[in-house]
Amino acid sequence: MKVSDTKLLFVKQTASSVRWNFLGFFKNPRIILTFLFALVLCFFLSDRALMVADYYDTPMQALEPFIWTFGDATSILLSSLLLILLLIDLPKLTPFTPYMLLRTRKVCWLLAQFFYIFLVTAGYILYMMSVTSLLCMQKTYAGNIWSKTAALFAYSSMGDKFSVPSTVKVMESTTPVECSLQMVLLLICYALTLSFLMLYFQMRIGKKAGIAAGLCYSLFGFLLDPETLAKILHKEEYEMFQIRRITGWVSPLNHATYGMHDFGYDALPTVEQSCALFLLLLLVMSLFSFRMLKRYNFNSFTGEM
């Protein structure tokens, strides 16, 4: 067999495994319900931005509700909890898996799991973005320019009051589309690390451990929220910059929060640095998973481990 044929076979086997993972995906009640819950969550979270737009009767750019909603650590945390529900059944084991493993290599199977996670996560984040925009569509316009509502948030204390992350620096340096794309990238990276961590623990210890790992990862991010940490450590307002700097680098949740990046005010990570850190974390997790797979005991093919 030629090298090119082997490569092609590898790709084909991986692709068919990915397809197999998606079989019945859109008919799965848990998946349907998670996406519906995500819609309700977006409705709750986008409420505060819309409230101001309604009050002042000012328009918003179509992607601004998403930027404001998911520029907040708590919103990212809540949406990532739904992602745990979405990926609760990883790795995908069905009665068909042993036959698939006989005809494909384990590496292809694991790669398929990786692609599946990536596609589901990216789809979920893009769905959140579209739904948030659709829910606020009565007040939005499509043009790639910051709105009057954004200016109201940025140039007054209203943004802080409503916990809407909107700063003058962001408005001056980017456009709404660019900003939301960066946010999507950060969210995907964060969600991928969460999913890969769950996959690793589910393969290593079991399903419950995977869920526990996902929840611990989220809890770790929540506890390292500057406001939460300041309350726990009884820090004063003037000490907040230190807390922000430390948590901005240490917490994965803050790496995923757009507002917790370097806009020239603090020595916080840049968006590129955060992405690089997430990729490093993903690489480590992938290596662990590959190692785990060599010793993985496929003892049950009933779909439950």
Place this chain on the structure above:
Amino acid sequence: MKELLKEKALWISTVICFAALLAAFPFYQIELPLGTGSFVKMYNVALDSQIVLFLLPIASVLPMGAIYVKESSSGFLRLYITRISFMEYIRKKLLQIYVSGFLPFFLAGGATLLLSFLLIYPMELQGEMPWEEVWKSCRFLLRVSLTGGILAQIAGIFAAFFRNYYMAYGLPFVCYYMLTILKERYFTDMYAMYPAEWLKCEQDWGVDSLGIWVFFAFFSAAALLLHGLLLYNRLREI
């Protein structure tokens, strides 16, 4: 009814509802001397809170919303149906499910009203008992409980249709918020299909707000009928 009252989930739901009403109760407003009727006003604040609105589609479906899935997946239904006629089973389940959605808020609301009376009334300035206000609160509680009954029935419909726990417990919540989203974001004049309005009854529902009771009667009957038909079809498959 005995079967229902033995259900632990019913009592857990009732306790959750009671805790939610207590959490929303405006204890911070207690400042002596209290005006006449303060206990009802404070009780109304608790009943009208966001927490009750949020908890309604959760607490009402928990006790028996997915009873069909539970009984059919465990194999109990197959044995049970040999000892009881189809119609008897359907009648029993429809009633049980409706009451299981109705009771948690009704019991918790009743207990909170009683507690409010016992705690706040002695602190009030002496005056006439505000019967009109009390009656208004009772009607509010009845509307909340009826909505709970309908939601439980909807959970039963989804349980019989999808035969899945996720759908039975999750879809009523989603439907409830879909209606809220439609009203709040798109059709702002569509108050008749707005769950919060069913409870508050602030818009035009006809003379003496009789329309809301007709609405509840019609909606309940439709849900019961649909659920009954679905259950009958499922039982025929056994």
